Amino acid sequence: MKLDEKITLVLLIWNVMVFLIYGIDKSKARRRTWRIPEKILLILAFTCGGFGAWFAGITFHHKTRKWYFKTVWFLGMVTTLVVLYVIWR
Template structure:
């Protein structure tokens, strides 16, 4: 396996984890139980989890009204695109 493949795989797995985290928080919100902190959700989005967070927002309709979450998703998506571009050039 090449280094670029491994890096892209890690990026994909990280975004899957972010997607699952958002889904878990939405489920907890529906049940009215302890929630995942907004701080953690935002950090996950900023740290190359923009794709997973954005897709989770679309699928689960979670955190879509808060402008700062949408900003975090877009910045995270930008980071994802930059990393993919850089890895592609290796």
């Protein structure tokens, strides 16, 4: 497996992890237990996890009303696409 394929796989796994973390936070919100801080969720999305965070937001109806989450999700998607463009170029 070439380096560009490995990086792509890592990005895919990262986005799946971000998706799961957002799902866990939504589950905790429903049970009214300790939550994952918003700052952590935003950092995860911004660091190439925008696609996972966005998909989790749609799937779990989580954090979709907050404009700054949508903005960071978009920026995370752009960051991911830039990384993919650079490694596959």
